[in-house]
Amino acid sequence: MDNQKWEPKIVAFVCNWCTYTGADLAGTSRMKYPANTKMIRVMCSGSVDPVFILKAFERGADGILVSGCHPNDCHYNAGNFHARRRWDFFHELLDFIGIEKGRLQFSWISASEGKKFADVVSKVTKDIKAMGPFTNYQKMNSEFTALFPEEANADSEIINQIKETVL
Amino acid sequence: MKELREHAKELLEKGEVSAVIGYSQVSEKRTKPIIVTDPQDTDQLVFNEYCLNNLAVYLTKARIKVSCRTKDKTLKLAVTAKPCDVHSVVALIQENQIHREDIHIISFNCHGVAKDFGFEFSGDNIASKCINCETHKPLYFDKIFGEEKETPKASDDAMERIQEIERMSHQERFEFFKNEFDKCIKCYACRAVCPLCYCQRCITDKTIPRWIESSSHMRGNFAWNIVRAFHLSGRCTGCGECERACPVDIPLSLLNRRMAIKAKKSFSYVSGRSLETPTLVGSFNEKDNDELFM
Numbered sequence: 117m118d119n120q121k122w123e124p125k126i127v128a129f130v131c132n133w134c135t136y137t138g139a140d141l142a143g144t145s146r147m148k149y150p151a152n153t154k155m156i157r158v159m160c161s162g163s164v165d166p167v168f169i170l171k172a173f174e175r176g177a178d179g180i181l182v183s184g185c186h187p188n189d190c191h192y193n194a195g196n197f198h199a200r201r202r203w204d205f206f207h208e209l210l211d212f213i214g215i216e217k218g219r220l221q222f223s224w225i226s227a228s229e230g231k232k233f234a235d236v237v238s239k240v241t242k243d244i245k246a247m248g249p250f251t252n253y254q255k256m257n258s259e260f261t262a263l264f265p266e267e268a269n270a271d272s273e274i275i276n277q278i279k280e281t282v283l
Numbered sequence: 284m285k286e287l288r289e290h291a292k293e294l295l296e297k298g299e300v301s302a303v304i305g306y307s308q309v310s311e312k313r314t315k316p317i318i319v320t321d322p323q324d325t326d327q328l329v330f331n332e333y334c335l336n337n338l339a340v341y342l343t344k345a346r347i348k349v350s351c352r353t354k355d356k357t358l359k360l361a362v363t364a365k366p367c368d369v370h371s372v373v374a375l376i377q378e379n380q381i382h383r384e385d386i387h388i389i390s391f392n393c394h395g396v397a398k399d400f401g402f403e404f405s406g407d408n409i410a411s412k413c414i415n416c417e418t419h420k421p422l423y424f425d426k427i428f429g430e431e432k433e434t435p436k437a438s439d440d441a442m443e444r445i446q447e448i449e450r451m452s453h454q455e456r457f458e459f460f461k462n463e464f465d466k467c468i469k470c471y472a473c474r475a476v477c478p479l480c481y482c483q484r485c486i487t488d489k490t491i492p493r494w495i496e497s498s499s500h501m502r503g504n505f506a507w508n509i510v511r512a513f514h515l516s517g518r519c520t521g522c523g524e525c526e527r528a529c530p531v532d533i534p535l536s537l538l539n540r541r542m543a544i545k546a547k548k549s550f551s552y553v554s555g556r557s558l559e560t561p562t563l564v565g566s567f568n569e570k571d572n573d574e575l576f577m
Binding site for chain 2: 166167170171174187188194197198200201202203204205206207208209210211212213214215216221222223224236239252256257259260263264267270271274
């Protein structure tokens with residue numbers, strides 16, 4: 117792929133109470149930040165399971181941002197404290213296995229920090245752009261999809277079924 | 284050996300425990316786990332350098348098997364445990380999976396075990412967990428046997444391998460683990476044999492949505508091995524059973540040990556050492572390191 121045209125895909129898991137509201141503020145304040153980030157709203161940074169991260173990589177993400185409330189600001193009192201310990205281990209494990217630390221980044225952004233949200237997203241996008249596409253994982257993905265097309269599409273079928281029943 | 288058998292017999296005859304989980308000799312350099320419920324069977328019990336299994340695994344998920352054998356619901360169990368297996372028992376008690384008063388720990392003064400069945404116990408064939416072992420005497424026990432002996436000297440190859448991997452670039456590390464995980468056949472022996480992998484329903488068995496792909500392709504293998512190592516980080520007591528049970532010899536203890544080093548370095552925590560302290564990942568401290576977060 118031509119590196120000039122390539123744009124990274126970044127997934128952000130953001131907490132409902134702080135970062136999502138912070139992102140909202142960034143939007144209503146008309147701040148500019150790169151549009152590479154796809155946001156997924158979760159209830160707490162402590163509710164982001166590491167398999168979400170792996171799944172995002174499996175679906176072709178080049179980088180991931182996990183963001184929640186500042187320590188002591190958690191809506192559930194201790195969610196982000198638990199998350200902090202867990203992410204510390206997970207980050208170190210991925211690093212040991214050979215996934216660069218910059219691919220998975222973390223931040224605390226409160227509801228009033230619209231500016232910080234724009235800055236963090238810009239920084240993450242810049243970092244991932246510098247690192248280039250996550251070819252290691254994407255190579256595995258394309259191999260997998262070629263070998264097991266049914267299993268690769270199993271999840272989207274389930275999602276479609278849920279959509280049909282709910283909507 | 285005689286004392287161990289007498290003690291087990293006494294426990295069963297007095298009805299203090301409903302079963303004794305122990306080792307029995309299969310051949311010269313091989314033992315197997317045995318669940319003794321009849322006092323007359325206690326003469327099968329042994330303890331030597333070839334008692335490799337971590338019997339703490341029979342206290343949680345395989346406990347159903349034990350209770351079927353004993354037909355007793357108020358099960359108090361006696362477990363034969365090496366000092367390192369006692370760490371697993373302690374970790375299970377810390378995580379509220381069992382109660383201390385329900386378990387009768389029979390332990391030994393240990394000077395190391397062989398790396399696998401069929402190997403003569405010596406400095407060359409010692410299990411890697413025994414090389415820098417600091418607990419030759421169990422930390423918790425109800426009864427202790429055996430005399431103190433010197434552990435054979437050996438070099439710590441596993442530690443050297445970890446350092447070697449850390450000197451590699453990320454690309455090389457990824458290739459290294461890709462080659463290792465490529466061998467995985469998803470038999471889940473590592474899960475079955477681990478005393479701390481006690482979930483009734485494992486995340487890899489969940490199918491809607493399927494978080495971890497079940498075909499033994501690299502992508503699912505990667506996810507499985509990362510998740511397994513992560514779920515044990517800060518909890519693994521380093522018994523090394525996963526690596527021994529692995530039919531394709533994936534160096535799983537490299538990952539476990541690397542995370543144990545991290546736990547010790549960042550939180551000065553070693554899993555399964557104290558009944559009083561809370562578990563590492565089950566607790567938190569407001570003063571934890573915040574460097575990771577922007």
